[in-house]
Amino acid sequence: MENHYQSNNPQAEFERLRQEQKRKNRKKIIIILCCVIVFFTGIAALVFSVMKNSDAYTAAEYYIMHDPQINKETGGIKELGAFPSGNINTVNGHGKALLTIDVKGIKKDVKLTMYLEKHSGGEWKVLEVSEE
Known part of the structure; x- marks a missing residue:
């Protein structure tokens, strides 16, 4: 070789x-x-x-933008955070959602955790809101 x-x-x-x-x-x-x-x-x-x-996020967003207490605490809302987290579960028209959304305010930013529910044929309703 x-x-x-x-x-x-x-x-x-x-x-x-x-x-x-x-x-x-x-x-x-x-x-x-x-x-x-x-x-x-x-x-x-x-x-x-x-x-x-999602419809759940849209309902949460509407609630945040129109809630006087959140607007007062933030000094007015500039925008919502780009990356919400949480989960949304729906079965046969019923749903539950737990969302965490950053709210950027003029004076103060807050992080909100929101619990929403939806009944068959109904709209998403915000049942609870807490600040982290």
Whole structure:
């Protein structure tokens, strides 16, 4: 068998190959990490989008914007936070929701946790509001 490669320093060649393999492995890890980050960012954006477009969130938003006590405490509402959290469960037209929403006010920001319910054929009703 013929040897196509001859090196004057096999130890240096081995080290060069080892470093090259490390670089390739780093590239693979970076690509995988980027894919994982993009995937989870997409999932989070989808969840937030679905939540913000729900009837429960719309009812909570309306309540916040029109509640005199919240307006007084915040000094007026500038906007609601971009990332609400919580859960919304509906079965056969009945629903329960627990939402946490950041409220950015002119004088003060508050974080509200709201409990809502919906009965079959009805609208979402805010039953409880607490400040964290």
